[in-house]
Amino acid sequence: MxxxxxxxxxxxxxxxxxxxxxxxxxxxxxxxxxxxxxxxxxxxxxxxxxxxxxxxxxxxxxxxxxxxxxxxxxxxxxxxxxxxxxxxxxxxxxxxxxxxxxxxxxxxxxxxxxxxxxHPERDMGKRIAHSIISNNILDYLELSDDHSIVEVKAGRKMRGNTLVDLDIRANYGCNVVAIKHGKEINVSPSADDVLKEDDVLIVIGSDKDISRFEKHLV
Ligand code: ATP
Ligand code: ATP
Ligand code: CA
Incomplete structure (x- = not known):
């Protein structure tokens, strides 16, 4: 029905x-x-x-x-x-x-x-603000008051490295939950996949950690 x-x-x-x-x-x-x-x-x-x-x-x-x-x-x-x-x-x-x-x-x-x-005006404002901080930030989704998901393009600092090399979890407290490449999406990224240009990372974490990640790595 x-x-x-x-x-x-x-x-x-x-x-x-x-x-x-x-x-x-x-x-x-x-x-x-x-x-x-x-x-x-x-x-x-x-x-x-x-x-x-x-x-x-x-x-x-x-x-x-x-x-x-x-x-x-x-x-x-x-x-x-x-x-x-x-x-x-x-x-x-x-x-x-x-x-x-x-x-x-x-x-x-x-x-x-x-x-x-x-609250579309507030939420869209936040998403656009994050995309303004860095051209590499493609989208931003609030999960709760203090946790979010961001979609980021693999920046200059990331390309050619593996997730182990970058150690995003230890360095930034964030988790990479998926990696997109074109239409393909890998929902269980392995630690030794090398990040390529045009790869998009989907990252989850606290706002504080994501903010550090955005500022340093993206
Ligand atoms: P938007 O930003 O989405 O354009 P808005 O936030 O400025 O809209 P309003 O323009 O105030 O919201 O309201 C949206 C619509 O709701 C209007 O078309 C208005 O006529 C209608 N509306 C307001 N009150 C009522 C009501 N009591 N019953 C039916 N429709 C209503
Ligand atoms: P919302 O995002 O809440 O839906 P809106 O689309 O209804 O906003 P307005 O409320 O008309 O837009 O304008 C947004 C803001 O822009 C207001 O705070 C208003 O004071 C400011 N503003 C409007 N015109 C001017 C201007 N000429 N110079 C500076 N600020 C202005
Ligand atoms: Ca309005």
């Missing part, structure tokens, strides 16, 4: 989620209280409807209860975002993802039962 999604709030973020899910062939109900926004998604989403998501009766009427996963992408109006999330949790929606506008908003959303809270 096809999974059904609803996206509430069709700004840049919600709109992009709605487009992508639809392109992947998912059933998506697009909801906004702004008629113009809804019209934009008439031909993209499976259904596009005008509704105020802070109105419980309207959400019920839309049959939101039968939807597996609801994404709340209301940004500026924090009160509307919180009210909508409370209504959805009361209705017993299986999975609720909500976009947070700031750290306090994020805390509240977690407390009232959002299953997943995302």
């Amino acid at each position: 096809k999974r059904e999604f609803a996206v509430i709030g069709l700004g840049r973020f919600g709109g992009s989620i709605c487009r992508e899910l639809s392109m992947e062939g998912m059933e998506v109900m697009a909801i906004d209280h702004d008629e113009d926004k809804v019209n934009e998604y008439k031909n993209i989403a499976s259904h596009a409807v005008i509704a105020d998501s802070t109105d419980e009766a309207s959400l019920k009427e839309l049959g939101i209860k039968n939807i597996d996963h609801v994404i709340v992408a209301i940004g500026d109006n924090i009160q509307a975002s919180i009210l909508t999330t409370v209504i959805l949790t009361d209705l017993g929606i299986k999975k609720i993802t909500v976009k947070a506008q700031n750290d306090r908003h994020e805390k509240i959303l977690n407390k009232i039962g959002a299953d997943q809270v995302v």
